Amino acid sequence: NAGVTQTPKFRILKIGQSMTLQCTQDMNHNYMYWYRQDPGMGLKLIYYSVGAGITDKGEVPNGYNVSRSTTEDFPLRLELAAPSQTSVYFCASSSGLAGTVSYEQYFGPGTRLTVT
Amino acid sequence: AQKITQTQPGMFVQEKEAVTLDCTYDTSDQSYGLFWYKQPSSGEMIFLIYQGSYDEQNATEGRYSLNFQKARKSANLVISASQLGDSAMYFCAMRERVSGSARQLTFGSGTQLTVLP
Numbered sequence: 001n002a003g004v005t006q007t008p009k010f011r012i013l014k015i016g017q018s019m020t021l022q023c024t025q026d027m028n029h030n031y032m033y034w035y036r037q038d039p040g041m042g043l044k045l046i047y048y049s050v051g052a053g054i055t056d057k058g059e060v061p062n063g064y065n066v067s068r069s070t071t072e073d074f075p076l077r078l079e080l081a082a083p084s085q086t087s088v089y090f091c092a093s094s095s096g097l098a099g100t101v102s103y104e105q106y107f108g109p110g111t112r113l114t115v116t
Numbered sequence: 117a118q119k120i121t122q123t124q125p126g127m128f129v130q131e132k133e134a135v136t137l138d139c140t141y142d143t144s145d146q147s148y149g150l151f152w153y154k155q156p157s158s159g160e161m162i163f164l165i166y167q168g169s170y171d172e173q174n175a176t177e178g179r180y181s182l183n184f185q186k187a188r189k190s191a192n193l194v195i196s197a198s199q200l201g202d203s204a205m206y207f208c209a210m211r212e213r214v215s216g217s218a219r220q221l222t223f224g225s226g227t228q229l230t231v232l233p
Contacts, residue, residue: 031219033220033221040225040226041225041226042120042207042209042223042224042225042226043161043207043209043221043223044223045220045221045222048220058220088159090161092161092221094219104151104163104166105151105163105221106163107153107160107161109159109160110159110160110161112159
C-alpha cells in the first residue's frame with residue numbers, strides 16, 4: 001500500500017512551457033485534491049475531485065487544469081508556466097465517507113516546481 | 117477574511133517541556149473538523165490529530181492533545197514532553213464543505229517550532 005504517490009519530485013520549467021504533475025493513490029479514495037504551498041505559507045487548494053469524472057475549482061485554480069478519468073489518478077496540468085507558479089505542489093486524497101477521521105486527507109510527498 | 121489564524125510564526129521550547137500552539141478559526145458551519153499537521157524540513161505533511169465540531173471530549177493522540185474551545189473558536193495543539201524530533205512547522209487546518217458532499221481543508225500560515233536541547 002503506497003498511499004499517495006507524486007511524480008516528479010523536482011522540476012525546473014522555463015516560462016511558457018507546459019507540464020503535467022502526476023498523482024496516484026491506491027487507497028480507493030473518492031476524494032482527491034491538489035494544493036500549492038508557497039514559501040513560508042500554508043497550503044492553498046487548487047482543484048479537487050469527488051470522484052471519477054467530477055472536478056471543481058478550489059481557491060487558486062488560474063493557470064491549472066485537472067482531469068479525473070479513474071479513481072486512482074488525478075493529474076494536474078500547467079499550461080504556459082509563469083514564475084508565479086513556482087511552488088511546492090501537494091496531492092492529497094480522502095475517503096469522504098460519513099464519519100470523523102475518515103475525512104482525514106493523506107498527502108503525497110510533494111513536487112517542487114521552479115519556473116524561470 | 118482569514119478562516120484559520122495561527123498567530124505564532126515561531127516558537128521555542130526546551131526539550132521535555134510542554135508547548136501550546138495556538139489556532140483560531142472562523143466558520144458559520146455547524147459541522148466542521150479541525151486538523152493539525154506536522155511538516156518537518158523534509159517537506160511531507162504528517163497528520164497528527166483531529167477534532168470534530170460535535171466531539172465533546174478533547175482529542176488526544178499520544179503526546180498530542182487538542183484543546184478545543186468551541187465558543188472561543190479555538191483549537192490549540194498541546195505537545196507534552198517535547199522531543200528534538202518535534203522541531204518542524206505545524207499547520208492547523210479546518211475541514212469545511214465546499215459543495216454537496218465535497219470537503220476541503222483550509223490551512224493556517226503555520227508555526228515553526230524549535231525544540232532546544
